[in-house]
Amino acid sequence: MRLKNLLGIRDLDTEDILQILDTAVLMKPIMETKNKRTNYLLGKIMVTLFYEPSTRTRVSFELAAKYLGATTTNISTSASSVVKGETLIDTARTLQAMGVDIVVMRHPMTAAHRLLARHLDAVIINAGDGINEHPTQALLDMFTIREKKGTLKGLKVVIAGDILHSRVARSNIWGLTKLGARVVLAGPATLIPKGIGNMGVEVYHDLRQAAVDADVIMGLRIQLERQKSGLFPSLREYNMLFGIDERVLEVAKEDVLVMHPGPTNRGVEMSSEIIDGENSAIEEQVTNGVAVRMALLYMLTREGVS
Amino acid sequence: MDRILVKGGRMIDPASGTDAVKDILVEDGRIARIGNGLSVNDAVQVNAEGMLVFPGLVDMHVHLREPGFEHKETIESGTKSAAAGGFTTVACMPNTNPVIDSPAMVEYVYLKAEKEGCVKVKPIAAITKGQRGEELSPIGELVRYGAAAFSDDGHPVSNSNLMRRAMEYASMWDALIISHCEDADLSRDGVMNEGEISTMLGMRGIPSVAEDVMVAREIALARYTGCRVHIAHISTKASVEMVRRAKAEGIKISAEAAPHHFSLTDSAVDGYSSMTKVNPPLRSEEDVEAVIGGLRDGTIDAIATDHAPHHRDDKEVEYSMAAFGISGLETAVPLAVTHLLRPGILTPLELAERMSLAPARLLRLDAGYIAEGGPADITVIDPDCEVVVDVSRFVSKGKNSPFDGMKLWGRVLYTMAGGRIAWNAENR
Numbered sequence: 001m002r003l004k005n006l007l008g009i010r011d012l013d014t015e016d017i018l019q020i021l022d023t024a025v026l027m028k029p030i031m032e033t034k035n036k037r038t039n040y041l042l043g044k045i046m047v048t049l050f051y052e053p054s055t056r057t058r059v060s061f062e063l064a065a066k067y068l069g070a071t072t073t074n075i076s077t078s079a080s081s082v083v084k085g086e087t088l089i090d091t092a093r094t095l096q097a098m099g100v101d102i103v104v105m106r107h108p109m110t111a112a113h114r115l116l117a118r119h120l121d122a123v124i125i126n127a128g129d130g131i132n133e134h135p136t137q138a139l140l141d142m143f144t145i146r147e148k149k150g151t152l153k154g155l156k157v158v159i160a161g162d163i164l165h166s167r168v169a170r171s172n173i174w175g176l177t178k179l180g181a182r183v184v185l186a187g188p189a190t191l192i193p194k195g196i197g198n199m200g201v202e203v204y205h206d207l208r209q210a211a212v213d214a215d216v217i218m219g220l221r222i223q224l225e226r227q228k229s230g231l232f233p234s235l236r237e238y239n240m241l242f243g244i245d246e247r248v249l250e251v252a253k254e255d256v257l258v259m260h261p262g263p264t265n266r267g268v269e270m271s272s273e274i275i276d277g278e279n280s281a282i283e284e285q286v287t288n289g290v291a292v293r294m295a296l297l298y299m300l301t302r303e304g305v306s
Numbered sequence: 307m308d309r310i311l312v313k314g315g316r317m318i319d320p321a322s323g324t325d326a327v328k329d330i331l332v333e334d335g336r337i338a339r340i341g342n343g344l345s346v347n348d349a350v351q352v353n354a355e356g357m358l359v360f361p362g363l364v365d366m367h368v369h370l371r372e373p374g375f376e377h378k379e380t381i382e383s384g385t386k387s388a389a390a391g392g393f394t395t396v397a398c399m400p401n402t403n404p405v406i407d408s409p410a411m412v413e414y415v416y417l418k419a420e421k422e423g424c425v426k427v428k429p430i431a432a433i434t435k436g437q438r439g440e441e442l443s444p445i446g447e448l449v450r451y452g453a454a455a456f457s458d459d460g461h462p463v464s465n466s467n468l469m470r471r472a473m474e475y476a477s478m479w480d481a482l483i484i485s486h487c488e489d490a491d492l493s494r495d496g497v498m499n500e501g502e503i504s505t506m507l508g509m510r511g512i513p514s515v516a517e518d519v520m521v522a523r524e525i526a527l528a529r530y531t532g533c534r535v536h537i538a539h540i541s542t543k544a545s546v547e548m549v550r551r552a553k554a555e556g557i558k559i560s561a562e563a564a565p566h567h568f569s570l571t572d573s574a575v576d577g578y579s580s581m582t583k584v585n586p587p588l589r590s591e592e593d594v595e596a597v598i599g600g601l602r603d604g605t606i607d608a609i610a611t612d613h614a615p616h617h618r619d620d621k622e623v624e625y626s627m628a629a630f631g632i633s634g635l636e637t638a639v640p641l642a643v644t645h646l647l648r649p650g651i652l653t654p655l656e657l658a659e660r661m662s663l664a665p666a667r668l669l670r671l672d673a674g675y676i677a678e679g680g681p682a683d684i685t686v687i688d689p690d691c692e693v694v695v696d697v698s699r700f701v702s703k704g705k706n707s708p709f710d711g712m713k714l715w716g717r718v719l720y721t722m723a724g725g726r727i728a729w730n731a732e733n734r
């Protein structure tokens with residue numbers, strides 16, 4: 001790959017994305033073998049540096065690295081230490097001095113990874129930056145859709161919920177539009193950012209209207225504290241207007257794929273019937289996440305070194 | 307004191323409307339004679355042929371950071387930077403530590419400036435004690451001690467009733483209230499202009515309405531109280547339009563614009579350089595055009611830099627953590643020449659008015675004009691010189707500028723403040 005780091009889907013071109021997805025196809029069977037261990041990353045050190053709590057993304061990266069033979073270590077720190085503690089540049093220098101090869105970082109502030117990248121030779125993978133991007137989530141989402149539907153071109157993908165604060169949505173918008181999908185957003189006006197139409201998407205405030213003939217419906221986690229900051233009146237009303245349930249699926253294509261980056265708030269943004277239903281790909285997304293991260297680790301350490 | 311003869315320059319004096327080649331003889335800190343073919347044997351000669359000779363520039367909005375933040379700037383370094391930028395008078399904002407809200411602090415700035423400054427410094431005092439927005443500062447006493455104006459810059463007065471009282475009270479002395487217009491509930495945790503660019507970059511936005519609602523309030527209060535009110539660093543199209551209409555109505559309102567608000571849009575934030583982080587934020591193209599339009603028709607009276615020097619530690623952090631502000635004194639003239647003078651938006655007379663006479667009049671200063679007997683504050687500018695901005699050569703301690711490496715037109719050759727050469731570009 002021509003890039004040293006994965007900072008955002010915005011930086012990737014269509015070819016890059018397809019190359020990652022193709023490599024992930026080759027990686028997935030490794031997880032299903034008995035031994036689950038290869039030597040592709042033998043001798044490489046990966047650090048997961050998380051300034052925000054996360055279980056699934058961090059574990060997914062750790063397992064991906066371990067399946068490939070890397071040594072991993074984890075630094076978890078609270079968001080408040082961003083404000084009070086050591087500066088990010090100093091943290092980067094410390095990691096550099098200890099000979100780290102790959103840094104997977106989640107950070108509450110947009111573009112923190114770009115600052116890190118300016119001061120670190122190691123490969124940097126963005127595991128979420130503020131409200132900006134969560135590129136590996138989008139890659140695993142695209143992988144899942146492609147696996148199920150064969151292609152992304154021409155598909156109608158509905159992303160529903162809190163678009164304003166969602167790095168998952170933003171990364172998916174960049175990626176899906178690059179791969180030729182038709183992206184439709186649905187959410188309350190307070191949670192749709194200004195000028196998002198310029199990113200090549202359509203915006204609806206009526207979920208059922210948005211979902212007509214959809215090939216994919218993607219739910220997003222609604223943070224409960226958004227209600228307190230006056231962005232919507234109550235979870236009850238949120239669920240009434242933007243909850244993904246049978247009534248929404250009714251108008252979509254029969255084989256519509258239901259996705260969610262997790263963790264879900266059952267009965268808020270999505271009903272349990274849908275989460276556990278036959279259209280749901282939510283568990284497979286988790287499996288595919290490991291495969292996609294293996295592909296990335298493989299690709300970035302290979303060409304990243306040369 | 308030396309006698310200085312500024313020879314052969316194109317003298318621009320907006321007070322008298324003069325735009326003509328003249329020699330200017332300076333003696334004892336005043337302008338002794340203005341004429342053609344002046345010849346004095348024992349005078350220091352300043353060759354200004356082909357150059358613009360402006361009245362010394364007046365910046366009504368700078369942060370000198372002293373006392374309290376001397377690692378960012380001091381009165382000494384800040385006034386040197388001002389001189390390098392062509393300014394002979396700067397009015398400094400009170401958000402220091404302690405805040406300039408008492409006679410002692412006003413006096414402190416005057417004494418420090420007299421001792422260590424190389425241009426004139428006029429302290430702006432806080433509207434409220436400690437800029438806390440709760441109680442009025444001793445405005446009457448501060449006027450006596452020479453406060454040039456009143457502002458809670460950086461901490462806008464959110465309580466409308468208190469702002470009303472401040473205006474009523476200040477109007478007893480016809481004092482100028484300078485308002486940093488920002489509704490903090492609307493700007494919240496935003497770090498750049500809200501719009502398609504912030505959405506694309508995944509950054510929290512500061513909506514233009516955060517400024518507009520406060521400008522609307524200040525206009526309403528100015529109308530009601532009769533106080534002279536000045537809008538600091540105006541940056542939105544709607545605000546410019548409101549000021550235009552308020553002026554037509556006869557309200558005593560004025561406004562200033564910062565060079566970065568007429569020369570950069572929010573697309574400069576793409577790349578995430580914290581050097582572009584400033585408050586009010588870099589706005590949309592439409593807003594920038596409106597600011598330029600306001601400067602052209604005089605809706606915006608003055609150009610003021612909002613010089614906000616920061617230490618590199620304040621900027622070499624995550625964008626959201628970085629301090630707001632641009633070190634602006636040394637790029638103001640090149641930006642004005644490049645974006646206003648050369649494209650013909652302002653004539654030299656109009657530019658001298660916006661950068662010198664108008665702010666001097668708003669602050670009631672004896673400055674902003676070139677006349678026999680007047681103060682020997684003179685700035686000589688080469689408008690045809692191409693410069694490349696190099697922050698490492700800034701005189702200011704603050705190297706925080708989004709213009710680093712940019713090619714611009716216009717160079718300040720000499721700055722004469724009170725009859726002394728405070729800046730000579732050739733002696734660098």
